[in-house]
Amino acid sequence: xxxxxxxxxxxxxxxFDAATHEFxxxxxxxxxxxxxxxxxxxxxxxxxxxxGSKLDLYREVLRHMLRAVGxxxxxxxxxxxxxxLKLDLWIGTLIAEAAARPWFPPIxxxxxxxxxxxxxxxxxxxxxxVFIAVRDIIVQGQQEGTFRDVDPLLIHLTLMPAVLLFFARxxxxxxxxxxxxxxxxxxxxxxxxxxxxxxxxxxxxx
Amino acid sequence: xxxxxxxxxxxxxxxFDAATHEFxxxxxxxxxxxxxxxxxxxxxxxxxxxxGSKLDLYREVLRHMLRAVGxxxxxxxxxxxxxxLKLDLWIGTLIAEAAARPWFPPIxxxxxxxxxxxxxxxxxxxxxxVFIAVRDIIVQGQQEGTFRDVDPLLIHLTLMPAVLLFFARxxxxxxxxxxxxxxxxxxxxxxxxxxxxxxxxxxxxx
DNA sequence: GTCTATAAATAGATAGAC
DNA sequence: GTCTATCTATTTATAGAC
Numbered sequence: 001x002x003x004x005x006x007x008x009x010x011x012x013x014x015x016f017d018a019a020t021h022e023f024x025x026x027x028x029x030x031x032x033x034x035x036x037x038x039x040x041x042x043x044x045x046x047x048x049x050x051x052g053s054k055l056d057l058y059r060e061v062l063r064h065m066l067r068a069v070g071x072x073x074x075x076x077x078x079x080x081x082x083x084x085l086k087l088d089l090w091i092g093t094l095i096a097e098a099a100a101r102p103w104f105p106p107i108x109x110x111x112x113x114x115x116x117x118x119x120x121x122x123x124x125x126x127x128x129x130v131f132i133a134v135r136d137i138i139v140q141g142q143q144e145g146t147f148r149d150v151d152p153l154l155i156h157l158t159l160m161p162a163v164l165l166f167f168a169r170x171x172x173x174x175x176x177x178x179x180x181x182x183x184x185x186x187x188x189x190x191x192x193x194x195x196x197x198x199x200x201x202x203x204x205x206x
Numbered sequence: 207x208x209x210x211x212x213x214x215x216x217x218x219x220x221x222f223d224a225a226t227h228e229f230x231x232x233x234x235x236x237x238x239x240x241x242x243x244x245x246x247x248x249x250x251x252x253x254x255x256x257x258g259s260k261l262d263l264y265r266e267v268l269r270h271m272l273r274a275v276g277x278x279x280x281x282x283x284x285x286x287x288x289x290x291l292k293l294d295l296w297i298g299t300l301i302a303e304a305a306a307r308p309w310f311p312p313i314x315x316x317x318x319x320x321x322x323x324x325x326x327x328x329x330x331x332x333x334x335x336v337f338i339a340v341r342d343i344i345v346q347g348q349q350e351g352t353f354r355d356v357d358p359l360l361i362h363l364t365l366m367p368a369v370l371l372f373f374a375r376x377x378x379x380x381x382x383x384x385x386x387x388x389x390x391x392x393x394x395x396x397x398x399x400x401x402x403x404x405x406x407x408x409x410x411x412x
Numbered sequence: 413g414t415c416t417a418t419a420a421a422t423a424g425a426t427a428g429a430c
Numbered sequence: 431g432t433c434t435a436t437c438t439a440t441t442t443a444t445a446g447a448c
Contacts, residue, residue, distance in 0.1 A: 011413080027320060030235035033442065043415055048443065050413095106319040113315040114233060115377045124382065128389060135388070154392060154400045157375070161367035169363070171321045176330065182341070183334060186360060194360045201407040217431080239424060249433055254425065256431095 012050045014040040019047075020061050024103030027110050028058050028118055059123055062111070065104055066126035069097055073133035083141030084200070090137060091159065091195045098167045099188055105167040131156050138203070147203040155202055159195060166191055218256045220246040225253075226267050230309030233316050234264050234324055265329055268317070271310055272332035275303055279339035289347030290406070296340060297365060297401045304373045305394055311373040337362050344409070353409040361408055365401060372397055 018040035022031045033054055037044040051057040076089050098105050116124065134156050141147030166186075173185050224246035228237045239260055243250040257263035282295050304311050317325065325333075340362050347353030372392075379391050 025321075027233060027235060027316070029233060030320075032440085034440090043413095044442095045416090045444080046414065054442065106321075109315045109319040110233070112371060112374045112378060113312040113319065114231075114236075115312075115374075115381045117381070131389065151392065151396075151400070153389065154397070157372055157392075158364070158368045158400075158404055161371035162364045165318060165367035165370075166363055168318045168321075172318060175321045175323070183337065183359065186357065186363075190357075191360070194357070194364075198364055198404070198408055202404055238422090240422090249431095250424095251426080251434090252432065260424065 011040070011042045011046055015042055015047055015050055015057070016061065016064075019057050020065075020103050023058055023061055024106045027106075028054075028114075031058075055118065058118055059120060062107065062119065063123050063126055065101070065107065066123065066130065069094070069104070070126055070129040070133065072097065073130050077133040077136040077140075082146065083137050083144055084146055086137045087141070087199050087203070088196050090134060091163075091199060092192055094160070094163050095166075095188065095192050095195065098163055102167060102171065105164040106171065109164055109168055134159075141203065146205075148205045150203065155199070158202065159199060162195060162198075217246070217248045217252055221248055221253055221256055221263070222267065222270075225263050226271075226309050229264055229267055230312045233312075234260075234320075237264075261324065264324055265326060268313065268325065269329050269332060271307070271313065272329065272336070275300070275310070276332055276335040276339065278303065279336050283339040283342040283346075288352065289343050289350055290352055292343045293347070293405050293409070294402050296343060297369075297405060298398055300366070300369050301372075301394065301398050301401065304369055308373060308377065311370040312377065315370055315374055340365075347409065352411075354411045356409065361405070364408065365405060368401060368404075 015036065018036045019031075022036045022039065025031075031054075033047055034044055036057075037047055047054075047057065051060065072093050073090060076086050076093065079086065081089075111119065119127075131153070135152040138147060138150075138152040138155055142149060170185050173183070221242065224242045225237075228242045228245065232238075237260075239253055240250055242263075243253055253260075253263065257266065278299050279296060282292050282299065285292065287295075322330065337359070341358040344353060344356075344358040344361055348355060376391050379389070
């Protein structure tokens with residue numbers, strides 16, 4: 001039912017998706033409302049009709065992204081199993097999320113680089129929720145006695161940036177020819193194993 | 207000698223310094239030539255006289271930054287001592303560099319987020335030189351038998367992003383009021399110790 | 413909901429006098 | 431080396447017809 005539900009969808013969704021890609025590719029400032037409209041195959045005025053302003057559109061993209069990641073982190077933290085397993089799961093999930101939605105890392109990196117100047121309080125709260133979930137996992141492991149006593153924030157600030165930059169770098173490598181081979185992209189599965197290994201080594205007692 | 211060599215200097219240097227801060231604060235696209243001129247207290251035309259274009263100015267800022275970091279990394283790699291000590295030294299140096307020149311992390315993060323689109327081959331080479339030096343340190347440790355056999359690039363891609371984001375995050379925290387205290391900024395010395403600990407744990411044979 | 417046309421501001425860049 | 435004045439293109443955003 002409904003006429004061919006393959007690609008087009010409604011204009012609001014098309015704008016939202018086009019904006020997501022434009023913001024990821026060029027950043028908030030360099031992104032053009034005209035470019036988004038063209039890419040979404042809608043009239044520019046429709047963007048203002050649906051979203052009000054460029055900034056509101058951007059914030060909606062960001063909230064959508066952070067909410068998705070935050071929910072996955074929350075679900076893992078609240079789920080069953082020992083903390084060691086949850087942390088492995090979180091790392092695998094975060095990397096899978098970044099691989100499936102390649103606009104996530106660049107947008108996050110840019111926002112952090114610009115001191116989160118485009119974020120309102122609600123959006124910041126969504127970002128914090130991700131850390132809260134990760135912290136809960138680490139605290140659980142400390143209570144279970146399997147994790148040593150380290151600052152959960154420092155753990156988070158070691159794992160998350162590595163994932164973001166790993167995928168941002170992939171985009172760089174796609175754009176420019178390489179010489180030596182030293183800097184070739186690494187396989188995603190190898191990266192997952194590496195990050196899980198890093199997490200275990202950071203947290204294990206001895 | 208010379209008339210009061212405190213703050214002013216020549217107009218070219220003033221433009222260069224003002225541009226560095228403007229690019230760090232707002233990113234390449236959002237940075238304004240007018241704003242740079244005002245901040246440097248020079249006429250806008252002087253910027254084009256000295257640097258040719260906004261892009262050329264930006265690249266000069268980036269090259270200057272990457273060359274400085276690359277030289278420090280190279281000096282450590284080529285210096286005396288065991289690899290374990292050199293790696294500690296590199297981490298301390300990188301963090302000190304980021305703390306002393308707070309424009310370094312945001313500019314790097316933005317450039318990676320935008321797929322290095324503003325970089326020419328020379329500038330990319332300067333960025334690669336940093337990794338080459340770090341790799342040399344790790345290979346030395348592997349030959350000395352103190353480091354286990356892990357991919358140097360994955361090590362680099364774990365340490366470097368954490369440092370960049372740690373300092374980018376500091377700028378965020380300065381901008382907005384906080385509630386919980388959970389996300390308060392961490393002390394720089396504690397961060398150095400943490401990252402050195404992470405490096406050792408990643409590389410030691412267990 | 414969708415379009416055209418356009419307002420209003422700002423951007424990067426340059427010409428040319430001094 | 432330094433200035434004023436300006437060109438040209440592009441930007442976000444809106445008014446108003448349909």
